[in-house]
Amino acid sequence: MEYLIETKELSxxxxxxxxxxxxxxxxxxxxxxxxxxxxxxxxxxxxRILLSLLxxxxxxxxxxxxxxxxxxINILSRVGALIEExxxxxxxxxxxxxxxxxxxxxLAYSRIDEVLTITDLLADKNRKVKEYSLGMRQRLSIAxxxxxxxxxxxxxxxxxxxxxxxxxxxxxxxxxxxxxxGKTIFVSSHLLxxxxxxxxxxxxxxxxxxxxxxxxxxxxxQSESNLIIRTSNNKKTLKTLVNIGYTVFxxxxxxxxxxxxSDSNASKISKAVVESGIDLYQLTHHRDNLEEVFMxxxxxx
Amino acid sequence: xxxxxxxxxxxxxxxxxxxxxSKVLFIALGAPLFLVALFFxxxxxxxxxxxxxxxxxxxxxxxxxxxxxxxxxxxxxIVLITSLISRIEYDANxxxxxxxxxxxxxxxxxxxxxxxxxxxxxxLISFGIxxxxxxxxxxxxxPEMFIYKPEVLSTLINVLLMSGITSIAWVGIQxxxxxxxxxMVLPLALGIVGFVAGAILFRWEHAAYVPxxxxxxxxxxxxxxxxxxxxxxxxxxxAYGSLFLLIGYLELTFKKRxx
Numbered sequence: 035m036e037y038l039i040e041t042k043e044l045s046x047x048x049x050x051x052x053x054x055x056x057x058x059x060x061x062x063x064x065x066x067x068x069x070x071x072x073x074x075x076x077x078x079x080x081x082r083i084l085l086s087l088l089x090x091x092x093x094x095x096x097x098x099x100x101x102x103x104x105x106x107i108n109i110l111s112r113v114g115a116l117i118e119e120x121x122x123x124x125x126x127x128x129x130x131x132x133x134x135x136x137x138x139x140x141l142a143y144s145r146i147d148e149v150l151t152i153t154d155l156l157a158d159k160n161r162k163v164k165e166y167s168l169g170m171r172q173r174l175s176i177a178x179x180x181x182x183x184x185x186x187x188x189x190x191x192x193x194x195x196x197x198x199x200x201x202x203x204x205x206x207x208x209x210x211x212x213x214x215x216g217k218t219i220f221v222s223s224h225l226l227x228x229x230x231x232x233x234x235x236x237x238x239x240x241x242x243x244x245x246x247x248x249x250x251x252x253x254x255x256q257s258e259s260n261l262i263i264r265t266s267n268n269k270k271t272l273k274t275l276v277n278i279g280y281t282v283f284x285x286x287x288x289x290x291x292x293x294x295x296s297d298s299n300a301s302k303i304s305k306a307v308v309e310s311g312i313d314l315y316q317l318t319h320h321r322d323n324l325e326e327v328f329m330x331x332x333x334x335x
Numbered sequence: 336x337x338x339x340x341x342x343x344x345x346x347x348x349x350x351x352x353x354x355x356x357s358k359v360l361f362i363a364l365g366a367p368l369f370l371v372a373l374f375f376x377x378x379x380x381x382x383x384x385x386x387x388x389x390x391x392x393x394x395x396x397x398x399x400x401x402x403x404x405x406x407x408x409x410x411x412x413i414v415l416i417t418s419l420i421s422r423i424e425y426d427a428n429x430x431x432x433x434x435x436x437x438x439x440x441x442x443x444x445x446x447x448x449x450x451x452x453x454x455x456x457x458x459l460i461s462f463g464i465x466x467x468x469x470x471x472x473x474x475x476x477x478p479e480m481f482i483y484k485p486e487v488l489s490t491l492i493n494v495l496l497m498s499g500i501t502s503i504a505w506v507g508i509q510x511x512x513x514x515x516x517x518x519m520v521l522p523l524a525l526g527i528v529g530f531v532a533g534a535i536l537f538r539w540e541h542a543a544y545v546p547x548x549x550x551x552x553x554x555x556x557x558x559x560x561x562x563x564x565x566x567x568x569x570x571x572x573x574a575y576g577s578l579f580l581l582i583g584y585l586e587l588t589f590k591k592r593x594x
Contacts, residue, residue, distance in 0.1 A: 111437035121432035137349035
């Protein structure tokens with residue numbers, strides 16, 4: 035498998051404080067690679083290192099098979115990046131902002147209307163950016179990223195400030211860019227529910243280290259499948275089920291969580307509860323969503 | 336080398352577009368216009384008292400503009416304009432985006448230096464043009480006092496050249512400060528402190544080594560009949576300006592964080 039981004043044992047410290055420790059990631063070509071972590075986990079630091087905004091103190095970074103420290107310009111000519119909040123000149127129009135980028139990159143202005151159409155800003159191109167909403171500025175930043183038709187997009191929290199329909203549009207855009215245009219997208223976020231619907235691969239960064247890396251399917255297999263029950267007397271039910279050998283947890287929302295999940299277990303449990311004289315209100319199968327898996331992963335770490 | 340020149344050219348063109356709708360061009364042209372218009376207004380009502388028995392109103396007007404403009408106005412103008420130019424990137428939070436472009440970082444820096452120098456040069460040339468326009472107007476109003484002679488042009492060229500060369504130290508220091516510090520107050524404070532220090536230290540025997548005095552020296556020299564364009568102060572100004580621009584470039588080269 036070809037990897038567009040590879041980091042090997044990447045470590046970084048700032049003012050004697052360790053920020054990244056031994057981070058090794060591999061981003062497959064033509065993937066949408068989600069990079070998840072809590073605030074302060076090291077996501078933006080990693081992205082800044084990938085883009086050569088921070089000098090690598092330890093470890094190696096290669097993009098398109100080349101070392102970022104020695105081949106910066108060649109690499110960045112094929113990369114489009116969006117880092118944290120939008121970098122736009124508010125006194126200029128949307129069109130002029132893109133013209134600035136075209137001038138930097140030596141591109142023809144003919145591409146501008148195309149990217150404005152993709153990001154649904156064509157009608158507002160002549161308005162000054164200070165009149166744009168936050169969502170429009172975010173989309174303008176995406177338009178800037180797309181101008182030179184990069185092979186790799188590195189997006190740091192691209193859905194910040196977008197409303198639900200904007201987030202949906204961003205998701206569709208990323209999927210279209212990957213599937214129809216063969217782009218590889220590296221996207222960081224803390225919106226787990228959105229990444230789950232968008233990405234093909236995922237890495238979880240927690241406490242300066244990679245806690246998980248793999249495809250979405252591999253992550254889903256890590257999730258646990260449980261039975262959730264709710265009764266008229268959860269404490270008595272818990273004792274009853276533990277006595278007959280089940281692993282049971284009482285959750286914060288006053289339900290009982292039992293593993294492992296299976297149809298035969300569901301049948302035995304419901305029978306045991308009813309024979310104990312307890313009223314059974316709810317018995318459902320439950321599979322952890324990405325958020326719960328994420329919490330388990332960082333909890334384990 | 337060819338790539339770096341191309342990068343400088345592209346950066347320069349991009350920087351040029353950023354001045355659209357901004358205050359930079361307004362101040363670059365408005366400041367010299369204000370200064371010349373102010374003196375025009377004074378001369379309009381007080382020509383007899385100010386010109387007096389002097390040979391030529393054109394030269395008197397230029398001398399008065401030079402005395403006040405170089406000593407007071409121009410240094411503060413440089414402090415303001417260099418801060419405003421760097422603010423464009425800081426306000427847009429654009430540095431992180433610019434440094435992820437496939438451009439030599441030195442080219443980006445040099446483009447900024449060239450752009451700042453271009454704006455200062457634009458102001459000087461505008462000053463010359465406005466001076467000619469307003470002095471021509473006074474020639475119609477007071478033909479007996481304002482008589483155009485060929486030496487006016489050569490005097491003006493000397494003023495502009497002297498101003499340009501002796502401002503290099505100021506431009507270099509203020510450019511370095513405004514590029515280095517995101518906080519706009521710091522380079523402004525440095526400029527104001529430098530301006531006051533220059534005025535206080537001007538009479539010291541080694542004042543020429545204080546870069547903030549150079550425009551004062553230029554102003555004084557231009558009041559005399561004979562002066563040398565490239566004198567000790569001029570060379571020191573070029574040296575200081577080059578030094579601070581080099582320091583800025585080296586800081587960029589060894590920088591570990593770009594944000």
